[in-house]
Amino acid sequence: MESITKNRQSPEALRAMVERAYGTDRVPAGDGWASELGHGWFNVAYRIRLRDGAEVVLKIAPPPQVEVMTYERGAMSTELATLELLRTHTSVPVPTVDFADQSHELCDADYFFMPYVDADNLGIIAETLPTVDRDAYMEQVGAANREINSLRGAAFGPLAGPGDPSWRRVFTGMFEDVLRDGERRSVDIGWDYDTVRAVLAEHAGTLDEVTEPRLVEWDLWDSNVMVRDGKLVCVIDHERAFYGDPLIEAGFTGSQLAAFGDPAAFMRGYGQGELTATQQVRRNLYGLYLMLIMVIETVFRAHADTTQYDWARPKLDEAMASLGRTRR
Structure with missing residues (x-):
């Protein structure tokens, strides 16, 4: 890229x-x-x-x-x-x-x-694998992600601080940072920015259910997993980690946004059962956060074409719809 x-x-x-x-x-x-x-x-x-x-x-x-x-x-x-x-x-x-x-x-x-890790990038080879092999790898990814999330932090927020005892305050701040980035660069997200803020505010109460800060990788996609001979041999790219809610992890994204693939194997390996109603709302908020980033970052990175923007914008609409906002 x-x-x-x-x-x-x-x-x-x-x-x-x-x-x-x-x-x-x-x-x-x-x-x-x-x-x-x-x-x-x-x-x-x-x-x-x-x-x-x-x-x-x-x-x-x-x-x-x-x-x-x-x-x-x-x-x-x-x-x-x-x-x-x-x-x-x-x-x-x-x-x-x-x-x-x-x-x-x-x-x-x-x-x-x-x-250098002498192994295959799972994101590159995934589509060439039989489903049973791909699922076996994703179960291993889920188990590894659960172990990462087992590490507890003193507070929510960046690893280097400052921390905060409230996940609602921390996530709301993260969300607001992304919106301000977009506004500063006049990125067309397809929605009024204050409308997106209102959606978060309407559902922010669900964030209070999260009371224990856990180490969150947040970027553990299959493209950051190296595999060989049926085994996960290395997890790479850890620059987006923070202390937060494990449900924000990449592996859960498909549970609310189908374009990210079936998360069943990951969730099985993780040991996560069906999400509760409150967890589903939180996942919808996290999906919206991700799609905002994927749209807005295209301007910051000066992408040579609009491929990512064109893919992500409808997914942002889908994320808004999951939280009760649709276009009239």
Whole structure:
């Protein structure tokens, strides 16, 4: 996915970054040692073959002059903190961090190196798999997501704080940040922004049911899962984590928005039964939040075509309808 948030670097800069991370004797020589991993939507990532043949991945945050959405600020710091939490407190397989640099001396943004994971991206191969195999993988994803959500936080909100004991206040604030981002860039969401605010206000009481902050991955789509030989071998991309309601997780999205696929296998692996009426309303709110982001981010990322916008806009209407608002 092409986006102006991708902070591409010259071969000379990449070599300098490799030298700082791994030492002079491992700096690649010649050509063909670096290739961009193109399926990401936000950060740029390179697959790099070191001089000794070892393969690593370099992930670089967006350039500082590119405006990102409010919730995306400091995303790489969030990812590093999340990786540390998951490595030390769960059995969920995640990348190790070989080296991280936030000095901005060699590059104008944060970056880190991790080993290359020799496995298939589930999001890429999912449609080629028999249903039984795909479902088996998604059950594993559900189980892993439940373990991630088992980690408790001191308060709701960003990992780095500030926290708040009220999930209603935190989610309302997250929602408002997205709306203000859209208004600031005059993004056409197909609705009056205050109408969307009113929908959230009408249903915000359901958020009070959530009283225990849990670590939420929020970006655990199949495209962030690496698999091999029937096993989940690594979960990647952790920059959107926060302490919140586990029902906001990506794997539940299809329960309210059919375009995101049948969530049955994920929910089975997670151990989640049928949602209660209140949980369904919360899921509708979370679906609306996601669709607002997917529409508004197309402007922030200066997409070269309207494919994502054209896909997401009708889904935003669907999310509004699930909360009682339809076009007349």
